[in-house]
Amino acid sequence: MARGNNEILANLEQIVGPEYVSNEEADLQPYTWDMTWAEPRMPDYVVMPKTVTEIQRVLRLANHRKIPVVPYCNGTNIGGLCVPEEGGIIMDLKKMDRILKIDPETCYAVIEPGVSHAAFSAALKATNPQWKGEEFSKGFEFGWGVHPPSASVLAMAINHGIGHLNGRLGINSQLMSSMEVVLPTGEVAKIGSCAYSDSWHSFLPLPRMDGLFTGWLGTTGIVTKLGVWIFPIRPYRDVLTVAAASAEDITKYMVRWRHYSLCDEVTAVSWWLAQIPIVFPYSPKPADAPEFFSYTVISGWSEEELAYKRKMWQEVVAKEKAKGTKLIDFEYPPEAKKGRTELPSRIVGSTKNYSKSCGGGIAWPGTFAPCKSWPILYEKWKEIYIRHGLSPATRFTDYQGAHYGMLRCMTPFNKRDPASVQAARDAMVECVRAGLPEGMLPYKPPVEYQNELNAVADAGYLYLMTKIKDMLDPNNIMNPGKLGIR
């Protein structure tokens, strides 16, 4: 069964070639849904461009005919971001999968949207940091997150994805250095140093126009090339773990520890998230079990450096214990430790949590929040989740020092049971509502969260956002419906 119309199909075929476009429902159906509770919606066409010129031509056609365009790489964003709210064209960018440059001296790489984490990590590991041929160490790394290996590096970065270097370097969008973008009206623009030369090393000191395409959920244009900073792999790495009796206790420890900026990552997970699979539906934890478990990853260039960091961490734990913070000695299981040190591992084991035990559904209210709000929000979220029959499977992760961190609650649900889907959706939306006054902001937000955000947003902010959207995308063709403003 075909959708759309034959004239548009013929135009698209002319642009990308017949084998790279389809309007058959059998081809369209995988693009209708994702892991989350997003209601499936059918696009009318899928196209797979191979060049920037093809993207320009597709966008010009779509803009002229006012057809929605949804950029798509792997569709694993946990926000329903690629589910086409209003049908139209899915622009599947997988064929644009070239790593265009790895500069081992200036330490950046230039990638296309279809470059997977798997391919990128393999290429980086095979490249050594150097200066004019003199190699300093072995291999580079980027921020490896929790995702399947096929996930797009570019899509993750421009949507504020997180990686294993968060604590040291910030989230992946903070590691971007230059970009090329095709505007909804078909023009191509380079942003950052690449606008002036073939060096893709920095957005600064120029105006940060990359912000027009970062965190906009594919609603302002299509990023076709991205420069990202890459980092030499430190040969020494260790994982240090401690548990705590409460969210308050674990937060105190994390805040003190990250004050020194000595770790690559510090994360805490609630007892329910530490279970494999996550307890579904909710049941209480054993009374004597810690409420939170935390790990921190330290890395270094020598055993001495690692030993110093270990010593500092032990001092932090000792000081907190002396103050009365209820920290509990706890050793991470070896397998879990391996998963944090041998990066990038296939850290999608977490998807196991959302399969047999529940019914295939997975989502979470993922947010950036000031760390001091973690314990407050945890207690609120816990009450909400338990009321909806869900476990408060919560995670805190620090992002680059004291400024902000991640707060999220992993939420399995049964896709076959409408009541289960509704409970998950209601709990998550309620959590977002509860968190906004505490400074919490959802990342990669599904439409439901966006509506909550817009309801309390500064009017001037929404005005400006709408004005920018209208300027860049006058016919509102880019992923319409996702921002809740058009």
Added chain:
Amino acid sequence: MSHLLRNKELKELGKIYDWVSMCTHCGNCKYGYEYGPKANFAAMLCVQGDKFNFDSYRGSRGKVSLARSLLHNRIGWSDKVAHVLFTCTSCGACQQMCETDIKPWILRMFETLRYEAWKQNVAIPENIKAWSSTIGTLYNPYKEPHEKRLDWLPSDVRSSLPNKAEYIYFAGCTASYRRKQIARATVSLLQKLKVDFTVVEDEWCCASPLLRTGQYDLAAKFVEHNKALPEKYGASAFITTCSGCYRTLGRDYTMDAPEGYADKYGKMTGVKVLHTTHLLEEMLNKGEIEFTGSFDKKVTYHDPCHLGRHAEVYETPRNVLKAVPGLQLVEMYRNRKFSYCCGAGGGVRGGFADYSLETAGKRVKEAEATGAELVTSACPFCYTNLADAIELNKSPLKMEDIVEIIEPIVKRK
């Protein structure tokens, strides 16, 4: 709510609806990847996705999504649905990568989808329909007369074989009708090694092509027939050079769902199933084989999907090759559980010959890149596709089955 089972007519698929629902849609299945301390493995493994691009074709996620869309009545059956289903080679790469609870059910789900497709008015590939129409009477998918099944076997050898023996050499349809030299080499090898075996004239197709293409009803009598052969010939084991036969006899006949079809056809019990390389490895380990010559060539080994990912036999054939004097074994980048399919399986060689050979051509290029002079494998069907691609692409590579390498240079100690 769109995630509910609405289509009750797809009964066979409906039976495994709970498993189909276990897919989280994470996409792990779409790409081969593994962490390594020095370098990561990263490569596309899905031959179907490699060729047809869209997510519908890529890994198991697209096909699970298709099953769900059909079960939820969100899409209808069409020729395009059939194309998505029948262009998958069932190589199992997506299953290898999957980490959720649907993992063991993935291939069974593909085959069940194909079973349902046969009941719809959709474009099942013509060549598959053609062999399907005669296999019930000819007992092979090559449309060859059954009475010629043993034509590959020299009459003097045939007459020298016992009526009853410990092993039945199950040559399979491809070696019997298309790659006769592999069957002849196997018999000669078994004789040289003084193995107590026989060859039976009433061997039928193992039913692999039927099961892999979802022809469950037609498969029943084949399974029933072949299961009775060991008792009839006083044998306690099947031995085969064919990876497809090995997978079918060894798993489909003996294991319940999702690994096999014993739940549907009853279980074959008390009969061992060996691949030829199993026997060779065992005899080498016991010191029962003496090499009388060497094989002075650089060789690369192609893992047949049915022996490798389907049955997890990776090292046995390699151990045999490594034991051969003079033979230098080199690996392709994609090997073992991360191997790249030759493109023949799942009915694809019969249904889509051009695409099948194009896939084999990619594998041949990969083999060439190793610097090997010769590609070997442990499956006559892989042999066929790779040898044809070698010829088609005018590759300098040669192709030989493992038994062809071993047979001329061994004797029983």
